[in-house]
Amino acid sequence: IILDTQNSRKRKPTSSGAANSTGTGNTVGHSPPSTPSTHTPGGGIPVASNVNIAQKSSMVCGADGTSGFASSSNQMDNLDSFVDFEDNVDSFLSNDDGDGRDIFAALKKGPSEQESLKSLSLSEVANNRASNNKVVCCHFSTDGKLLASAGHEKKVFLWNMDNFSMDTKPEEHTNFITDIRFRPNSTQLATSSSDGTVRLWNAAERNGALQNFLGHSSHVTSVDFHPKLTEILCSCDDNGEIRFWTVGQNAASRVSRVKQGGTGRVRFQPRIGKLLAVAAGNTVNIIDIDTDTSLHSQAKVHSGEVNCICWDETGEYLASASQDSVKVWSAASGQCIHELRSHGNQYQSCIFHPRYPKVLIVGGYQTVELWSVADNQRNVVPAHEGLIAALAHSPLTGSIASASHDRWVKLWK
Ligand SMILES: *[C@@H]1O[C@H](CO)[C@@H](O)[C@H](O)[C@H]1NC(C)=O
Ligand SMILES: *[C@@H]1O[C@H](CO)[C@@H](O)[C@H](O)[C@H]1NC(C)=O
Numbered sequence: 371i372i373l374d375t376q377n378s379r380k381r382k383p384t385s386s387g388a389a390n391s392t393g394t395g396n397t398v399g400h401s402p403p404s405t406p407s408t409h410t411p412g413g414g415i416p417v418a419s420n421v422n423i424a425q426k427s428s429m430v431c432g433a434d435g436t437s438g439f440a441s442s443s444n445q446m447d448n449l450d451s452f453v454d455f456e457d458n459v460d461s462f463l464s465n466d467d468g469d470g471r472d473i474f475a476a477l478k479k480g481p482s483e484q485e486s487l488k489s490l491s492l493s494e495v496a497n498n499r500a501s502n503n504k505v506v507c508c509h510f511s512t513d514g515k516l517l518a519s520a521g522h523e524k525k526v527f528l529w530n531m532d533n534f535s536m537d538t539k540p541e542e543h544t545n546f547i548t549d550i551r552f553r554p555n556s557t558q559l560a561t562s563s564s565d566g567t568v569r570l571w572n573a574a575e576r577n578g579a580l581q582n583f584l585g586h587s588s589h590v591t592s593v594d595f596h597p598k599l600t601e602i603l604c605s606c607d608d609n610g611e612i613r614f615w616t617v618g619q620n621a622a623s624r625v626s627r628v629k630q631g632g633t634g635r636v637r638f639q640p641r642i643g644k645l646l647a648v649a650a651g652n653t654v655n656i657i658d659i660d661t662d663t664s665l666h667s668q669a670k671v672h673s674g675e676v677n678c679i680c681w682d683e684t685g686e687y688l689a690s691a692s693q694d695s696v697k698v699w700s701a702a703s704g705q706c707i708h709e710l711r712s713h714g715n716q717y718q719s720c721i722f723h724p725r726y727p728k729v730l731i732v733g734g735y736q737t738v739e740l741w742s743v744a745d746n747q748r749n750v751v752p753a754h755e756g757l758i759a760a761l762a763h764s765p766l767t768g769s770i771a772s773a774s775h776d777r778w779v780k781l782w783k
Pocket of ligand 2 (some may be wrong): 555597
């Protein structure tokens with residue numbers, strides 16, 4: 371792969387195959403200084419320091435009476451969400467925004483949702499036990515050709531989906547890696563670590579980290595790239611501090627804070643990137659990045675820590691998983707439109723099915739559950755011998771990956 375020093379987002383996508391975006395390699399030190407595009411309305415990151423996020427309204431979950439906020443208006447919302455439940459589910463299910471993406475074609479053409487779940491399972495395609503310790507995070511590159519995973523071994527593992535060969539990055543983090551995310555359309559990826567740093571790597575090069583982002587004063591628990599302004603990434607730590615970084619720049623461009631600490635998770639809304647979902651402790655917040663205000667937040671969305679948050683492909687729905695339940699939220703209203711209660715498994719991870727947008731895959735101890743939101747049916751699939759700490763999907767290839775404390779990473783279709 372030939373690397374150049376152009377900033378990839380300025381170039382037209384190439385049709386050449388392998389882990390596209392050959393050009394993102396050497397942006398560090400060569401990338402132009404922060405361009406005006408990072409400040410465009412509808413996705414730009416205004417630069418500010420130490421801004422506390424104003425809490426404008428509350429998330430309300432209709433499906434869980436114990437978690438509602440005390441205010442009477444919220445209780446009203448709570449009632450409404452019960453009344454509107456069928457409508458909400460219907461709109462969730464008719465997830466057709468008319469952009470003709472083939473991802474949804476399978477469902478439209480296929481059998482009814484119920485039948486499809488009955489026949490829907492996961493088959494193991496490949497696996498690796500390259501890590502000698504717990505694996506806690508995994509993510510596919512945009513083109514689906516690489517799966518990156520990491521965890522307690524403190525190293526990045528790269529799994530080539532064409533020939534299943536493994537590669538690793540030098541061990542530079544000095545504590546557990548907590549999250550791993552590819553930059554969109556790129557071979558670059560970021561890791562967050564309990565050592566307090568975020569690092570940027572290039573999977574297409576054999577060398578170590580391209581950049582080390584310093585600033586968090588505690589364990590960094592999650593990281594994510596903006597889906598459009600891909601030079602921007604966001605990380606959070608277990609004190610509820612959120613930092614926005616720009617590739618090639620050392621200092622954080624913005625620092626925000628959510629009220630609660632705990633194991634934080636950050637995930638940008640896909641496609642648009644206007645919203646950032648932040649989980650901290652047992653709260654879930656949906657933050658408007660332009661105004662740095664919290665559109666929806668709820669103090670006790672879950673009875674336990676939120677272990678995972680994930681968006682559906684459209685960016686309209688957010689799912690959150692805690693040990694005893696998974697909830698699906700509408701980003702527009704902040705309402706919980708559906709809930710899956712555990713039958714005893716400890717839910718740790720979740721991801722929307724890459725082919726069936728109304729099916730959520732939930733990872734727990736040893737098993738994954740395929741949950742059809744339509745009819746609340748679930749299929750339980752044995753998958754690992756330990757906790758399934760992370761799930762990933764590739765909408766492009768339809769692949770699903772699971773990473774577990776049992777040290778295995780597995781690939782499913
Ligand atoms: C697998 O494919 C990649 C390119 O996609 C290549 O660089 C690598 O050498 C291959 N590994 C093996 C073991 O064939
Ligand atoms: C990534 O590539 C796809 C397909 O080429 C393109 O539609 C999309 O806009 C690209 N995304 C970014 C952030 O460059």
